[in-house]
Amino acid sequence: MANPTGIGASVRRREDQRFLTGRGTYTEDIKRPNQTHVHMLRSPYAHARIRGVNAADALKAPGVVAVFTGADMAADNVNSLPCGWLIHSKDGSPMKEPPHFPIARDKARYVGDIVAVVIAETREQAKDAAELIDVGYEDLPAVVSLRQAVDGSAAQVHDEVAGNLCYDWHLGDAAAVDAAFAGAAHVTKLDLVNNRLVPNAMEPRAALGEYDPATGEHTLTTTSQNPHVIRLLMGAFVLGIPEHKLRVVAPDVGGGFGSKIFHYGEEAIVTWAAKKVGRPVKWTAERSESFLSDAHGRDHLTHAELALDKDGNFLALKVSTLANMGAYLSTFSTSIPTYLYATLLAGQYKTPAIYAEVKALFTNTAPVDAYRGAGRPEACYLIERLVEIAAREMGIDKTEIRRRNFVPAEAMPYQTPVALQYDTGDFAKNLDMALPAVDYAGFAQRKAEAAKRGRLRGIGFATYIEACGIAPSNVAGALGARAGLYESAEVRFHPTGSVTVFTGSHSHGQGHETTFAQIVAERFGIPIENVEIVHGDTAKVPFGMGTYGSRSLAVGGSALVKAMDKVERKARKIAAHLMEAAETDIEVKDGRFTVAGTDKSVGIGDIALAAYVPHNFPLDELEPGLDEQAFYDPKNFTYPNGCHVCEVEIDPDTGVVSVESFSAVDDFGRVINPLIVEGQVHGGIVQGIGQALFENCVYDEDTGQLITGSYMDYCMPRAHDVPSFAVSWHEDQPCTHNPLGVKGCGEAGTIGAAAAVMNAVIDALAEHGVTHLDMPATPEKVWRALNQSRPAMAAE
Amino acid sequence: MSCTVTMTVNGKAVTREVEERTLLVHFLREHLALTGTHVGCDTSQCGACVVHVDGRSVKSCTMLAVQAEGASVTTIEGLAAADGTLHPMQAAFREHHGLQCGFCTPGMVMSAVDLVKDNPTPTESEVREGLEGNICRCTGYHNIVKAVLAGAEAMRAGEPAAAAAE
DSSP states (O other), X not given: OOOTTSTTOOOOOSTHHHHHTTOOOBGGGOOOTTOEEEEEEEOSSSSEEEEEEEOHHHHHSTTEEEEEEHHHHHHTTOOOOOOSBOOBOTTSOBOOOOOOOSSOSSEEOSTXXXXXXXXXXXXXXXXXXXXXXXXXXXXXXXOOSHHHHHSTTSOOSSTTSGGGXXXXXXXXXXXXXXXXXXXXXXXXXXXXXXXXXXXXXXXOOEEEEEEETTTTEEEEEEOOSOHHHHHHIIIIIIIOOOGGGEEXXXXXXXXXXXTTTSOOHHHHHHHHHHHHHTSOEEEEOOHXXXXXXXXXXXXXXXXXXXXXXXXXXXXXXXXXEEEEEESSOOTTGGGTTTTTTGGGTTTXXXXXXXXXXXXXXXXXXXXXXXXXXXXXXHHHHHHHHHHHHHHHHHTOOHHHHHHHHBOOGGGOSEEOTTSOEEOOOOHXXXXXXXXXXXXXXXXXXXXXXXXXXXXXXXXXXXXXXXXXXXXXXXXXXXXXBOSOOOEEEEEEEOTTSOEEEEESSOOSSSOHXXXXXXXXXXXXXXXXXXXXXXXXXXXXXXXXXXXXXXXXXXXXXXXXXXXHHHHHHHHHHHHHHHTTOOGGGEEEETTEEEETTSSOEEEHHHHHHHXXXXXXXXXXXXXXXXXXXXXXOOSSOBOOEEEEEEEEXXXXXXXXXXXXXXXXXXXXXXXXXXXHHHHHHHHHHHXXXXXXXXXXXXXXXXXXXXXXXXXXXXXOOOGGGSOOOEEEEOOSSOOSXXXXXXXOOSSHHHHHHHHHHHHHHHHHHGGGTOXXXXXXXXXXXXXXXXXXXXXXXXXX | OEEEEEEEETTEEEEEEEETTOBHHHIIIIISOOTTSOOOOSSSOSOTTEEEETTEEEETTSSBGGGGTTOEEXXXXXXXXXXXXXXXXXXXXXXXXXXXXXXXXXXXXXXXXHHHHHXXXXXXXXXXXXXXXXXXXXXTTHHHHHHHHHHHHHHHHTSOHHHHHO
């Protein structure tokens, strides 16, 4: 009988008990004896020279313990926050990496850049005192938008970076693309904006620094998706603290979506300041600070052209993208619009030639980095908009044009012209499952029925493929990655047969404590209650890379399997000894070790006891104990893929778009916990719908002030903005190169949804001559598109 | 300036000296160490801080502690039965995977309980409208709505949602 808490079971989450009863422990919940609070004084200017910081009055304010500036950090040799991926330009030159200090030294380069910090007994005292600090700002012209940044006359964010150009990179065969375009029967062209977003994990970032002068040990508790990465970057590069004297803990973390991958200045500030003031130092962002200072996502300007033959077969794709880096290079910023974007431009199609060029530019805005999907939603949106426009222009059904161009399942493994090799995928099957699910045949009738009610109805598709679990490390290293991309796991059997697993992966909503335990329960035939999953503490778990890019199960889960393999290999030897049999005669199933052809067997629990109480144990061959560690470096990316379909209705009088239905058919390889996977898809879809219809991060183009700086101005999707979803998948295309056959599911919804929603919106508007709108399709934008001849609303 | 506030929190009488500007949410978190109530924004938009004051859901960031003088406050820590049995709404959230990172969850559950008190038989659409003051970034609301509908049914039946959902 299958293990009721094993692989494939919708086990209810074990972490829920504490979250549902208010007993989670998030960073802000931790209170240390004698702790102080730090307030970050942030620049109100987008671009200003700092002439001086006078903190005399602040230092006299009640409760103030200390005030520090960039000069104080410089005096202690605090270094720049490093960037984790080196990109080389077309001409072979390395990208420009201007310094990014935790506290600005010469200039403030975006609204929100930290210029001084105040440490006080309470957070209110720190905040009050910060108002007494006199910073001498010399306001400078700001570079805010991508268009401004590429304008030769624009100001320079960094004096040493000419033209604000971080890099000018390319991928693919330009000559082959040009040749294909020359012979094309049809060319579809598109200019689009991939709108800037604010990730908005519901838990604001927070950090708590502690220092023990007796041992010289530093501890940073932080809202991070990857505590070891923070320890390495902050310890080795920023503060010069050796790893054995630096512990980084990421306790319960309230969502990340990429924004908590990066090493932020505030983490270095609290760690450094805790030693300076000899007391714990705590910081928690207010939401307004999160808007200003969390790394933002997306923000591309793109021109693309798709060449087709007369039958609608794709011949070539040509893409030119400007990508906003913000004022400084955040940890993985440079890899997002390159290796996580351009490499995905083949999508699910056998387009034979692709060429992409990407210019990354500095602006006086918050740093931009990975946000759920990270490059892949941008690629999917671009391809899938082009495909539907081409279908309409050529009079081919939107599903048929896709079908003609899909990489066929029998062509796997498939080498794309943009570096990736897909291992598995049956894209036609995804579409075949989706069509009846959404009653595509009945759409015309639904559209006609909507028209009777005065509504415009549209249907949009998005087929996507993503590359998850970036790897292998040596290939990534050759492409500029400055870190390894493996994952670690340790499986520790205890003497009486229960198990603690230490994983380098990190859960901030994904449910590792349940899913990872299911994998162990399945393998050893033990109840899930006997398995504990430990993560998020560099003092406990082996060096791990954390959780991002839908990698936890594909990479961390594989490390777990490798560690379990080692446990089993040792247990087999112990079992052979205990049963006086040859090791080769031992058969293993569900944690039972049996001598083949006999009824002699021993369970993993008894083996664990023998390992820790080794009275009857092959001590001359084996060490006591049953505790194994493994590191897993993937051989390739994994390639989740799917087909998402959205139907919308538009009220032409108001421009309001309502999402009537959304269906997702996905291929995530093997699924461990269906309940959790569905939840991941739901959440991802709403972030994609958010980008398509609601969310937009806007800076004032003249002043660089963040206009959408709170939930009053930045429109988050709420419960009544979205419907329930139809989510399904198939498991017959498992990943071929990891032991679980898993592909990853965390980002899929976000990657497919924005394109599907916008295709549906344009489909609804097409009969009114609208061929493209940039996201978000707000009521005003839709209404204007429908009423182009009427005077602008603002003028009325 | 400080002042004294007295109220009942999760059935226990409490009295504390607080700064007059102390918000109810900070009073709960910092003076009473009830850290289950969260702060997710600074514009009273997100609903992570929802508690019950005299039986009604309130965003505890919109209220000063002194305004709750003499009131009876229930936080997420006080929702389950004394023996630890989850409230039907808590049980429904677990059964239907209505939470992921857990940060919005306390406010979401407290709002849902009050919503169902007002309307014991809500439709899906009424649940969605009723939760408009609570933002969740993880779940896409799908399973929250399912959980609230199941929780409502269980509250009506006076039995755990897990059983009602079978």
